[in-house]
Every structure is written in C-alpha cells, then in structure tokens.
Amino acid sequence: MxxxxxxxxxxxxxxxxxLLAACAQPTPVPTQRPVPVTAATATPQTAESPTSNGxxxxxxxxxxxxxSDVWANYPVxxxxxxxxxxxxxxxxxxxxxxxxxxxxxxxxxxxxxPEVRPYRTRDDMGNWFSNPQIVAFVEQELERGIxxxxxxxxxxxxxxxxxxxxxxxxxxxxxxxPLHAHSNQAAIENLFAANxxxxxxxxxxxxxxxPDDVAQMLERNPNLWAELSYRSDIASNGKxxxxxxxxxxxxxxxxxxxxxxxxxxxxxGLPNLILSARGWLAELPTDVAANIxxxxxxxxxxx
Numbered sequence: 060m061x062x063x064x065x066x067x068x069x070x071x072x073x074x075x076x077x078l079l080a081a082c083a084q085p086t087p088v089p090t091q092r093p094v095p096v097t098a099a100t101a102t103p104q105t106a107e108s109p110t111s112n113g114x115x116x117x118x119x120x121x122x123x124x125x126x127s128d129v130w131a132n133y134p135v136x137x138x139x140x141x142x143x144x145x146x147x148x149x150x151x152x153x154x155x156x157x158x159x160x161x162x163x164x165x166x167x168x169x170x171x172x173p174e175v176r177p178y179r180t181r182d183d184m185g186n187w188f189s190n191p192q193i194v195a196f197v198e199q200e201l202e203r204g205i206x207x208x209x210x211x212x213x214x215x216x217x218x219x220x221x222x223x224x225x226x227x228x229x230x231x232x233x234x235x236x237p238l239h240a241h242s243n244q245a246a247i248e249n250l251f252a253a254n255x256x257x258x259x260x261x262x263x264x265x266x267x268x269x270p271d272d273v274a275q276m277l278e279r280n281p282n283l284w285a286e287l288s289y290r291s292d293i294a295s296n297g298k299x300x301x302x303x304x305x306x307x308x309x310x311x312x313x314x315x316x317x318x319x320x321x322x323x324x325x326x327x328g329l330p331n332l333i334l335s336a337r338g339w340l341a342e343l344p345t346d347v348a349a350n351i352x353x354x355x356x357x358x359x360x361x362x
Contacts, residue, residue, distance in 0.1 A: 116337055116348070119149040119356045122211065122239075122262060122288045122317030125159035129323045135166045141326070142170065145333040148353070151317075151360060153211045153239065155181055157200055164205055172360050174208035174239055175200045177227065188218045194226045201234070207360045210239025211262050219249035228253040237359055239286075244268060244276060251280055260284045260315065260359060270302040277310050284359055285310075287351070288317035299339040311347045315356045316340075 125138065133141075142150065153176040154160040164171040177187045177197050187193045197209065209231050214224065219242070231238050232254050240247060241262040250259060264273055264285040277283055287293065293303045307314060316336055320326045340348040 116340065117148050117353050118146050118316065119353045120147045120318050121151045121286045121315035121356050122319045123150045123152045124154050124321050125152055125163050126155045127159060129326060132323060133326055135162055138163060139167055141329060145330050151356065172207050173205050174210050175206040176210065177212050184213055187212065188214055188221050188224050191223060193223055197227060208237045208239055211241055213241045214246045215243050216245040219246040225253050228257050232256045258282045260286050262286050263289045270306050274306060274309065277313050284313050284315055284355065286315045286317040288319035294339045297338055299342040307343060307347055311350050312355055314351045316351055
C-alpha cells in the first residue's frame, strides 16, 4: 500500500514544500581560481571555437609589401577591400619605394603598421649594407614619425658586420624599432653581436632552416621572433606537421603569421594563402593559434 495514503494531507503538503526548497538551492561556487591556460594546458580547437578555420579568427599579417610594380593593378582602395575580404585586421608593411607603405598607412592608419625599408630602389637590395648613404636615407625617412620598425631587408653572413649595419642596429635600439631581417642564421647572430638589445623578426624563419635549428636559434636569442611566410613545410597535405606543432607549442610567444606579397601574383593568391594558414592554425590549441595570428605581432610592434 502506498505510504502517502496513510499520512494526513498536511504532512504531504509539508513534504512537498521541503522537497521544492531543497531543489532550489544554488550549486556552491568554488573559491579556487582557475588555472591559467598555457601552451601545455590549452584545449584544442573545435569547429565552434572562435579561432577555428574561418573568418572568425582575427588575423594580423607580419609580412606585406606594397611596392611600385603593383600600384597600377592594385590601387589602395583594392588593397583595402582585399584585406577586408580575407580578414586581415592589421598588417606590417614595407615597400620599395617606401612611398607605397606611406600610401597604405595614410589610407588606413588603424590597420597598417609601417616599417621603413633601407632601399631607395630595388638596386639597393644587394649592397645597402655597404653604402654609407643608406644611413642618412633611413634617418631622413624616420623623420616622418610613422614607422614602427626597420625592414624588411636582405642580409647574409658577414655582410651584417659593416659599419652601415652597425649604425642601423644601434638606431633600431635607440628608437625601440624591431628589425625585420631576411637573413641566414649567421647574419642573425651577427646582428645580435652588434647590439644584444636589438629586437629582430626573422623573415621566413630563415626560409629553409630546419625546425631543430629554429628551436636552437630561439632558445639562444630571447629577442628573436620568427615570421612564417614561405614556410611551406609547416603543413603537409593540408595538415600541420608534428615538428612544427611541437615548435609552436614550445615557443608559443615567438611566431608571427606572414604572407609576403613581394610580387603581384602574391596579392592575387592572398585568399588562398590565408585559407591555408587558417587550416593549420585551427589544429593548434586556441591560445597558441591566437598568439601566432595576432598577439605576437602586437607584442613586438605595439597596438
């Protein structure tokens, strides 16, 4: 026989009220603070993650050029539309001549991070480091008051030991301007030997330097950041390789995404470059992907 048939109605009502009150009690809130998310503890992204492969991932580009050979087919308005289309919120830009960078910056100062290039024309690319006129040229360009870095410049091995380069390095330190160096390992080491306080973003992460050697360079030089344009070995068949994944997790604060639009065809292919990058970024833990996509460039060049 049901026990409730033996109880007075008033007891049934009291029991029901007590049961409802117990269910309404809030779950106690833990007082312990959450453990900060790090590269080691981060959760891999899912399709719903705000940094998943797609336009929801904010992306800064650490290597764009707007040189004179593209001005005719890519006016400033078209560049702005393309950057909007592919979701590039901020971009580090250098150009030959520097006027290209100035044009983009004047049209979109909230997006463009300008850096001064030590090239008056393309002819300077192969000998700027030994031409005393370049120092005066760079100093004059810096009087514009807009530049946030010096580069991208090409420099290899002992070419980094000239008096011109020494002055450029010291100028960078004096004004807290990172150098953007397209260089081999020896030149990077020589730049740090010129002044250990200099900050360097390594264009293309040395282009073909192995992940193991990249790790050694980053371990040895705490003021070195690595930009990732033209590193086709990051992904294989569309998937992030184990070597690069390990490298990104080991140095989550040192890598910067870049595209490198050094010729017009790179502007033509920018949507595909960005799509490919979003693919391998989506395989990383959310915080590591965000560092590479935005935060590391911002920490180096400012907001």
